Structures are given as C-alpha cells and as structure tokens.
Amino acid sequence: xxxxxxxxxxxxxxxxxxxxxxxxxxxxxxxxxxxxxxxxxxxxxxxxxxxxxxxxxxxxxxxxxxxxxxxxxxxxxxxxxxxxxxxxxxxxxxxxxxxxxxxxxxxxxxxxxxxxxxxxxxxxxxxxxxxxxxxxxxxxxxxxxxxxxxxxxxxxxxxxxxxxxxxxxxxxxxxxxxxxxxxxxxxxxxxxxxxxxxxxxxxxxxxxxxxxxxxxxxxxxxxxxxxxxxxxxxxxxxxxxxxxxxxxxxxxxxxxxxxxxxxxxxxxxxxxxxxxxxxxxxxxxxxxxxxxxxxxxxxxxxxxxxxx
Ligand code: FPP
Ligand code: MG
Numbered sequence: 001x002x003x004x005x006x007x008x009x010x011x012x013x014x015x016x017x018x019x020x021x022x023x024x025x026x027x028x029x030x031x032x033x034x035x036x037x038x039x040x041x042x043x044x045x046x047x048x049x050x051x052x053x054x055x056x057x058x059x060x061x062x063x064x065x066x067x068x069x070x071x072x073x074x075x076x077x078x079x080x081x082x083x084x085x086x087x088x089x090x091x092x093x094x095x096x097x098x099x100x101x102x103x104x105x106x107x108x109x110x111x112x113x114x115x116x117x118x119x120x121x122x123x124x125x126x127x128x129x130x131x132x133x134x135x136x137x138x139x140x141x142x143x144x145x146x147x148x149x150x151x152x153x154x155x156x157x158x159x160x161x162x163x164x165x166x167x168x169x170x171x172x173x174x175x176x177x178x179x180x181x182x183x184x185x186x187x188x189x190x191x192x193x194x195x196x197x198x199x200x201x202x203x204x205x206x207x208x209x210x211x212x213x214x215x216x217x218x219x220x221x222x223x224x225x226x227x228x229x230x231x232x233x234x235x236x237x238x239x240x241x242x243x244x245x246x247x248x249x250x251x252x253x254x255x256x257x258x259x260x261x262x263x264x265x266x267x268x269x270x271x272x273x274x275x276x277x278x279x280x281x282x283x284x285x286x287x288x289x290x291x292x293x294x295x296x297x298x299x300x301x302x303x304x305x306x307x308x
Contacts, residue, residue: 018299025062025076026058029059029062029063030054036137037133044122045125045126047118048114048123049133052092052126053088053130055091055109055110056110056248057087060299061198061199061202062084062202063083064199064203064296065079065202065205065206066079067295068202068203068206068207070206071289071295071296072210072289073210074145074206074209074211077143078142078210079205079206081142082153082206084134085134085135085157086198086205088134088137089130089157089198092128092130092131093166093170096123096124099123100115103253105250107250109248114126114127131161138153139154149208153208153209156201156208160197164193165193165198165201166198169193169194172186172189176260178258187260187262191228192228195228195235196227199224199231200224203220203223204217219288222282223300224282226279226300227278227279227303230274230278230300230303231303233262233272233274236271237263237268237275239252239253239255240254241268275304276304279301282300283301
C-alpha cells in the first residue's frame, strides 16, 4: 500500500510514518480475519465467504476502528472483533452490490467477483453468512469490555447495515441510476448512507468500546462523516482518472452506467477542492485528542491523496 504523508506537521514534530502504521495494523487485521472463519462442512459456503473476505483491500474500516479505540484509551484487542465484523459487513455489501441484480460487476479487488466464481445463489448466501456472522463474532469474541458497551456497538452495527444506513443508500443509488437530474442533496444522501455511514460506525464503535464520553463521540462522528464523503468524492474522481489495474475493479463504470457523481456535477477540480475542505473539517474535530490523534489525522489526509 502506498501512503503519502504530504501534510504539514506542527513544527518540531517528526513526521508520522503512516505507511508503517497501516502495514502493521493491516497484518493484524488480516491474521484475525483469516482465523475468524475456518472451513468446515459445508465447505463451499465457507470457501465463498473467505474468498471475498480475504481478497485483500486496504482494510481501512477495521484500521479506523482500532485506531479510534486506541486514541480513546482502549486497546487493539478490545476492538478487534468489532473491526473484523465491520470488514465482514463491508465485504458482504460488496458481494451483493456486484450481483447481476445490482451492479453486475465481474471484478473486485483485482479478482473475479464472488458470483462469477461460486454462482449467484452461493454469492447471495455468502453475503448473508458474513452478515450474520459479523454480529455473532462481536457478541462472542469481545473481551475486557463492559457488556453495555458491546451492546451499544452491536446496536450501532445493526443501524448501519439496515434501511437507515447501507440498504437505504443503495436503494436510492439504484433508483437514481440513469436519471439525468440527480440533485446534490440526493447524491449526498446516497453517499452519507452507502459510504460515510459505515466509516462513521467504524470510528464511533472504536470510541464506544473504549468508553468515550458522548460529546467526544459526536466529534468522532463528524470526523468520520466528513472523511466518508471525501472518500466517495475521491472514489468518483478515480473512477474517471485511474486504470482498471490501479483500481482492481472495472474503471469508468459510473459514466457507463450513467451514474450521477460528484465530478459529473462539479467537475474534477471542484470535486478535489471539496474533498480537501471536508478533510480539513474532519481534522479540526480531533483537536482535543492532541498527539493521540495523529493516526486518524494521517488517515484523513491519505484518503484524498490515494491513487487507488
Ligand atoms: C459499492 O458502491 C457498494 C456499497 C458501498 C454498499 C452497497 C450496499 C448494499 C448492496 C446493501 C448491502 C446489504 C446489506 C444487508 C448491508 P458502488 O457500486 O458505488 O462502488 P463500486 O464501484 O466499488 O462497486
Ligand atoms: Mg458497484
């Protein structure tokens, strides 16, 4: 993973090595995900679940959850089951998003999509299996966290999956496809629910597990909403400017599917400016966490500088 650390650090402070930080946590997450789902009978479904869950990816969502928990005074171990669950939820949403009934995509993370390998029937079930297991995994495996915090995190996960989150965003996205006059409000609704909500859940769950006060959770929530929207704007730009090899999925899809995107409404330059503005607003929410916020600040800047 390439991580550019091209932002101004306060004077006298050594630059934060984001690449090393991400790599180290990515390895931890990868190992935890790998051991989370052993292959037992009926092998086919576990293999299909593992195929997409272990297909690589930046693991940004689990890393955000771990980073927030640590920043808020908790440990990596306290947040790891929830971090894995968030990646399971993210992966299942992509398996279903790629299905012929939705975006009908052949490639994801540089590999054939789940339904291309296992068939539509198994891909639907692999998504369902990952979704159910995500909740079980948090409830069964979280240690050294008071039960009411675990319950609060599980409630948050449920909310982000359903019609108030991913499902709601996806429905409006599907409805808007091919429409010429999608407003910026509708576009924001789609991405606040489809993309930003899950990133927000990652950060907020990390805070909840560490037992952060409500006012600070609100700050974290605003940080995450801002980076979530910036993330989507950058995604839309990359769909135009990056190649299939860089993206690991089909490039130029939005134009082909006549999807309204931020660049289609604002143009590329203005979209870049808006993404930068959102990142600045996100970072400002973290002031009170001081030094401890360096990983989350660096991740916010990484989002706008990424090339894939
Ligand atoms: C990718 O969007 C898709 C998502 C971010 C989430 C889609 C949500 C669902 C399919 C609902 C999932 C169901 C549950 C129960 C959680 P995209 O098509 O804009 O991006 P892409 O180019 O990466 O495919
Ligand atoms: Mg898609």
